Amino acid sequence: MVGGSRLEEKMHFKYVKEVTVDKDGNHIHHIPRPKIEVVFRKYPDAKNPDTNPEFRIFGLVDSGADVSYIPRQIAEILKLDLDESTKKESKSASESFWTFRTQVHLEIVYGMRRVPIGMIDVSVPEKYELGDDIEKKVLLGRNGLFNKYEITFNETSQVITMKKIYKYEPTRADLFKKR
Amino acid sequence: MSSAESQFLMSMKNKDEYRGKWIAILDNKIIAEGKDLQQVYKEAMEKSKVRTPLFKQVPEKDTEETLIL
Numbered sequence: 413m414v415g416g417s418r419l420e421e422k423m424h425f426k427y428v429k430e431v432t433v434d435k436d437g438n439h440i441h442h443i444p445r446p447k448i449e450v451v452f453r454k455y456p457d458a459k460n461p462d463t464n465p466e467f468r469i470f471g472l473v474d475s476g477a478d479v480s481y482i483p484r485q486i487a488e489i490l491k492l493d494l495d496e497s498t499k500k501e502s503k504s505a506s507e508s509f510w511t512f513r514t515q516v517h518l519e520i521v522y523g524m525r526r527v528p529i530g531m532i533d534v535s536v537p538e539k540y541e542l543g544d545d546i547e548k549k550v551l552l553g554r555n556g557l558f559n560k561y562e563i564t565f566n567e568t569s570q571v572i573t574m575k576k577i578y579k580y581e582p583t584r585a586d587l588f589k590k591r
Numbered sequence: 592m593s594s595a596e597s598q599f600l601m602s603m604k605n606k607d608e609y610r611g612k613w614i615a616i617l618d619n620k621i622i623a624e625g626k627d628l629q630q631v632y633k634e635a636m637e638k639s640k641v642r643t644p645l646f647k648q649v650p651e652k653d654t655e656e657t658l659i660l
Contacts, residue, residue, distance in 0.1 A: 425593075426593075428597075428601075429601075430601065431604060432604055432605070432606060432653050433604045433605050434653055435607070439604075440653055440654070440655060441655070442655050443655060443656075443657065443658075445658070449593070449594055449596075449597055449645065451643065459643065461636060465636075466643050467632070467643075467646065468643045468644065468645050468646060469645070469646050469647070470597075470645075470647070472658075472660075474660065476660070477660070485628050485629075486628075488629075489628070489629065489632050504660055505659050505660055506659075521594050521597075523593070523594065524594070543611075543651065544611055544648055544649075544650045544651045546628070546648055547646075547647065547648035548648075548658065549660075551660065
């Protein structure tokens with residue numbers, strides 16, 4: 413279902429808290445993280461397995477990332493265009509690496525609904541991620557998301573709130589008043 | 592608010608049999624699993640047809656780790 417109601421004007425997401433049980437029966441409480449469920453597609457149109465596949469996964473809401481980031485394995489499933497002319501050097505906390513810059517369509521999964529965010533800029537690394545580090549590197553950065561939603565991280569209650577930003581556009585009456 | 596698939600994922604306390612693998616979840620079921628994401632995606636999309644499953648990579652080790660990106 414595609415959204416569009418008032419419900420999506422202000423959304424609340426609990427941090428993802430994973431609890432697992434090890435071989436000895438001990439409970440392991442993993443660090444709660446501000447992750448939300450999203451769907452990526454190459455184009456805004458309806459999905460098409462051949463030309464416009466989609467991928468649904470958790471992404472970390474990352475206010476420290478200038479743009480969103482999708483590991484190369486996922487970008488290839490989405491058939492994103494990785495053009496050599498868009499390559500740029502990017503920096504993480506620990507290293508510099510080369511990334512392609514492209515765009516992808518983003519939707520946020522909110523309960524049973526999908527809230528369309530639109531086309532966002534995304535970086536895709538030149539190199540493939542190794543091992544089990546792929547999923548944790550899906551990052552939802554500022555460009556394309558934080559300029560459409562006012563995003564608040566409440567670390568105490570472990571909730572992210574996303575409030576839609578409406579840009580002020582003067583009506584004809586407002587313009588008339590100014591004269 | 593979370594989807595049925597993410598609720599199912601959070602309820603999975605023991606993921607030992609899926610360690611180091613990708614899983615595809617639809618409703619309350621794992622419909623595909625494996626180490627190769629491309630293969631898991633292909634198999635899952637063939638089974639799910641219209642709907643898109645939730646994909647999750649289960650870490651190799653069940654240890655708490657700190658992320659500094």
